[in-house]
Amino acid sequence: MFISLLKVATAASFLQTSLAASILAERNDTQVLRVAQKDQSLRYLDWSDVASLQPARIDGKKYGCKCYPGDSCWPKAQTWNQLNRTVDGKLLVHVPPGAPCHSTFAGPFGTVRTYDAAACQTATDNWGNETWTVEQPAAALWTYFTNDTCVPTADRSQPCTLGYYGVYVIMATKRSHVKAGIDFARRNNIRLIVRNTGHDFIGRSTGFGSLVINTHSFKSVEWIDSYRGPGSSYRGSAVKIGAGVQGRELLSLGHARKTPTMLVTGECPTVGIAGGFIQGGGHGPWSTLKGMSADNVLAFEVITASGQYVNANDKENPDLFWALKGGGPASFAVILSVTMKTFPDLPSAGATLYINGTHGVTPDQWWNATSSFHKYSNHFVDQGLYVYYELMPMTFRVRPFVAIGKTTTELRAILAPFLAELDALNVAYEFDIKGFSTFYDLYIDLFEDETSGQTALTGGWLFTHSDVAERNDDIINAFKTALSPRPDVFALMIGHLFNPGHGMPVSNSATHPAWRNATDYIITVVPLFPGAPPAVKADFQNVLTHTIDDALRSASTSGAAYVNEADPYQPNWQGHFWGSEYPKLKQYRSKWDPKGIFYAISTPGTEAWEVVEGGTRLCKKL
Missing domain, CATH: 3.30.70 (Alpha-Beta Plaits)
Structure with missing residues (x-):
């Protein structure tokens, strides 16, 4: 759900109409960061239009903070309206998707009526539906980091507030819209969030008081039979995809080609490929055979924190290219497109296994079975398998074992020592095995959709x-x-x-x-x-x-x-997430985003940044 700028301004009477002429004039930082001449597409990064952080003393500590609603630095109505014109009317005031179930929404700019019985029923029915949630302007699939302050309810009198959601959303449809959002956040000291699907476990797709750029509409897909890229020796097939393309839709498009085509995506069908997934590394069912998703990237098109359009590949900006491949989500640039290696799909075999209390196993048998399974895990991956499993008290579930390029006979032989050990342990289990003409067919049949709305x-x-x-x-x-x-x-x-x-x-x-x-x-x-x-x-x-x-x-x-x-x-998240690569990543972050225009928790170079005051304000320790 969203409300237009005009409606909120009229209903809440909060937006001041005078243009804050001083916003663009008050610039204390004129640093220009010079970049090595070997970077052919970018000669310098100009940071002269970076707004100053707001000084604050919190719990006796000195901080410089982003600007938030209610602060004197918060842009006036005319400034936001100018941004709206720049992005072709794509700027929305964000209202949580559960708001139609509440009589009113008490937002940062005032209270507006929001109850709508039909819309409430839709939200209630779809709260656990990932596909529906992905299509919302700025919703998060897992809601813990939104603060759960406006969820569907049968009691419309329950309060509804914004929680930790962003304040405004740019529903970007062009790369110029993305640039405008980055520039606006940089020039006005606004916390910036980039959101494609909201498929995020730890709150990086939402943030209190932020401006959100939604890139979900970037759905372009270009198949390349023989890649020819700057500085690349790779000559195989590839695909160039926009930032909004998701896993299952891309695999479906690849399957429909004359020669069914695959690439490394996540196991969850709603994951967006080009953004935080690859920036974190990206793993999925093909990773045992083809490496991490980031290992398969050939090129990026991005917009930097300074608002520059940049190509990143083996020749152009190679440091940025390397860092974007697993160096941390929302850390170095906003990805507009990624070009990745592809490969022919293959016949595959899959299997499922279930062990739980309903089979009459005792706790000791259950743990013995779990130990046996894990003991054979090296064997499984050494034979080229991918395995997805779940463990809950007295519930052990594998769905599925994946054997790409193998027959059911071959998969059964790989699993035979483990299954024989289960038999020797007198563990009852359910087991099924199937063959498929392609991995895609296995993926559609054996992988299950995840659910949203969980905290x-x-x-x-x-x-x-x-x-x-x-x-x-x-x-x-x-x-x-x-x-x-x-x-x-x-x-x-x-x-x-x-x-x-x-x-x-x-x-x-x-x-x-x-x-x-x-x-x-x-x-x-x-x-x-x-x-x-x-x-x-x-x-x-x-x-x-x-x-x-x-x-x-x-x-x-x-x-x-x-x-x-x-x-x-x-x-020690630095060492645990990147090991020996961290010092170089921190160095590259200081080059490409020295002012912290982008932020995601526990990513390179964010040691001085902290979300304070009950998970609200993003501030830098001074």
């Missing part, structure tokens, strides 16, 4: 080959802690068996070197109830960081986690 904390950890080979008993003990961290805390785990080093031993991306010896990436999840008070949130966060994930970290020697699916509040 939860997310952590995670990587286990390498050596971890599994030498410390499997320790890992299983850590699993026991993770699933039952405390009597009053429920938790679950989602596992991904794959090894990017199997098919691509040497990385060409900024991802953590430990991925080249990976076996299992575990996501830990701690659900909360909507509206949990701050003390409960802090308590659960402490359990996640210092009980659940600490148990996993202690069971491992890898020292690695995945930036898109992990606890951003963990200690």
Whole structure:
């Protein structure tokens, strides 16, 4: 749901009509950052139009903060209206998608009536529907970091506020709209969020008091039979995709080609490929055979923090090219398009396995089965498999084992030692195996859509080959802690068996070197109830960081986690997310975004930045 600028201004009587002429005049920073002459497409970055941070003293500490509604620096109505004209009327005042179920929305600019029975029913029916949520202007698929202050309800008298959602949204349809948003945020000291699908576990697609640029409409897809790119020796097939293209729609387009075509996407169908997914590294069912998604990138088209249109590839801006490939979401530039390697689809085999309390297994049998499965995880990935599994108390579910380019006979042979061990342990289980003419057919049949509207904390950890080979008993003990961290805390785990080093031993991306010896990436999840008070949130966060994930970290020697699916509040996030690559990434961040125009928690160069005052203001420690 959204409300036009004019409607909000009239209803709330908040927007001042005089143009703040001083906004563009008050510039204290005239730094010009010179760039090496080898960067052919960009000779300098001009930071002379960066607005100053707002000085603040919070809890006795000195900060420089972004500008927020109610501050004297917040742009006046005429300034926002000028931005709206610049982006061809695509600027919206954001209202949470649950607002139609509430009588009023008490936003940052006043209170407006929002109840609409039909729209409320639509929101209620679709709150768990990822596809519906993705299509909203600035909604987040997982709602914890929105503060859950305006969710669907049968009681329309319940309050509805903006929470931590952005204030304005640019529904960008052209690259000039994206540039205008970046320029406006830079010149007016506004927190900037770039949102494609809202597919984000840790709140990087939303932010209190922010201007959101929605890139979801960038749906261009160009198939390339033989790539010829600047400085690239690659001559195979490729695809150039816009920032808004999602996984399943791209795989469907590839499947429809005369020669069915594949590439490395995520396992979840709604994930956008070109943005934060690749900037975090990107893993999926083809990663054991083809590496991380970032390893397969050939070129980017981006807009920098200084508002420059830039190509990034092996020849043009190679430092930025490398950093964008796994160096951190929302950190270096806004991606408009990415060009990636593609490859022919292959016949594939898939299998599912279920073990739970309804099969009559005891807790000891269940844990023995889990330990056996994990003991064979090196074997699975060494045979080229990808495996997606879920662990909850007394529920162990694999859906699916994926064997790309293999028959059911071959997959059954790979799984035979593990299944024989389950039989020897007298563990009852359900097992099914199927063959498919292409991986795409397997993907449509065996992979399940995820749900949205959940409020939860997310952590995670990587286990390498050596971890599994030498410390499997320790890992299983850590699993026991993770699933039952405390009597009053429920938790679950989602596992991904794959090894990017199997098919691509040497990385060409900024991802953590430990991925080249990976076996299992575990996501830990701690659900909360909507509206949990701050003390409960802090308590659960402490359990996640210092009980659940600490148990996993202690069971491992890898020292690695995945930036898109992990606890951003963990200690030493710099080393855990990027390892030895971090110093170079921090250096490149200081070159391409020295003023912090872009921000995402626990990404290179953000050590001085902090979200303060109850998860609201973004400030820099001075």
